[in-house]
Amino acid sequence: MPPPGSHWSLEVFRAMQARNFTLVCTVPDGGLTNLLNLIEADDRIGLVTLSTEEEGIGIATGCWLGGGRAMIAMQSSGVGNCINALGLPLAYRAPCLMLVTMRGQWGEFNPWQVPMGQATRPALEAMGVRCFSVERPEEVGETFAAAADLAFNSRTSAAVLVSQRIVGAKGFGQQ
């Protein structure tokens, strides 16, 4: 259990450091800001900015084939961009770890976010990804650690879905 007042991003970051992660690939999301700032400030974990999320699946797979350890951080809408790419780590029997901040879910303001937000988990599961949904901030770190260990120890695909309840709904100045 994290100490009181600790942000879930710091718990995820510490879990990554403890497991010798070398790379984070991302199309950023507002909910990932703290974590991405921590990674950018760390010399031992590289940060790769993507043009589309599916590239991250390829980069993370290649990274593992070369002896590194990567994860892909994205917003839930990015999961839709990854579907065919998710076949790559499955085919190589390579680990694949995704950290997904949810939209279109808890108090969403923007209706355009809702279809993919609602389809995120079924789409991932259809591609063989084990999903771990988290609704409480104090459980994000331990869930990430468990998903990382599952993915890398058993060479499978896993995703941690961080609820919009945790990251907060974006209000566009209207709420």
Place this chain on the structure above:
Amino acid sequence: MTTATNTIARRAFVAELLRHRGDALIATGLGSATWDCFAAGDSPEYLYSWGGMGLAVPTALGLALAQPGRRVLTITGDGEMLMGLGSLAVVGDQAPRNFAVLVLDNEKFGETGRQRGLTAGRADIAAVAKAVGFTETLTVTEQGATAALARFLFTEPGPVLAVAKVAVTEDPWALPEKDGATLAHRFRAALGLEKP
């Protein structure tokens, strides 16, 4: 960018190029690029793919970032490259000096019935690579250019990209192992990451 320039016989061209690879790691895009490399002589240091169209450059980039001491060359086709065109901008941003791309450009979707590809028109992959931060690019139209191309791909500070304008040819089937777990294991074993 006209088919009149596409005269290179790809199998002999790739085989001659790979004679110069030294200890470079080769990652292939799906389809003919994979068949060409396997036909040139198999190696555990070749990472083949049979799918994941658009992911040849991202996969090779991940490999290059994890293995900064080794040259990494990805060999792929024009259609495969165009599907992952944005990934060239990611490579340009990361700027790995050990990274090279060779696009075997026949201006066709060769595996699916030779339908016209976008490079048959105005699309110029080398120009895109240059615009997104590759240090150098090269377009090759001569069968005999392999020695100069090998110097470019295996020794120039990366990231570099070359386009070879290859002919549409009827080559014998040359299919490598298709089980990905087997391919991954032998590749990682060659890198000393797993027991053989």
